[in-house]
Amino acid sequence: MSGATVLSEIAAERTRQDAQWGGPAHDDTMPLDEFVALIRDYAGWARVKAREGSMVEARQRLIQVAALAVAAVESLDRRGTGRPAVVPRRSAGMDWE
Structure with missing residues (x-):
């Protein structure tokens, strides 16, 4: 599967999420830590499903x-x-831990 196909699936999922939750009007009320918690939860479910x-x-x-x-x-x-003002190609402070 190509990267473009995966990106189109992500875009379709964003459209679905916006329709369900209200889009930017909802998203902009959420603190970043809530987004991170949701991301962590869904990633955890991905791990569970993979193990299954x-x-x-x-x-x-x-x-x-x-x-x-x-x-x-x-x-x-x-x-x-x-x-950022300029998108860096690579930042020493953003290396994976």
Whole structure:
């Protein structure tokens, strides 16, 4: 499956989430820590489903995780609190731990 296909699935999930929860009007009321908690919860469900052998369900949860992360970033950008002036190619302070 191509990256473009996965990204289109994430976009479709964002559309579904917006329809269910109210879109930016809802998202912009959520603190970042709530987004992070949701992302962590859905990622945990992906892990559970993978351990159960349900890769289709694990994959769907990961699509939801990605869509939630996009929602969080979009919300930060609308608030003007998350977007760097220049997008760095690589930042020493952002290495994976």
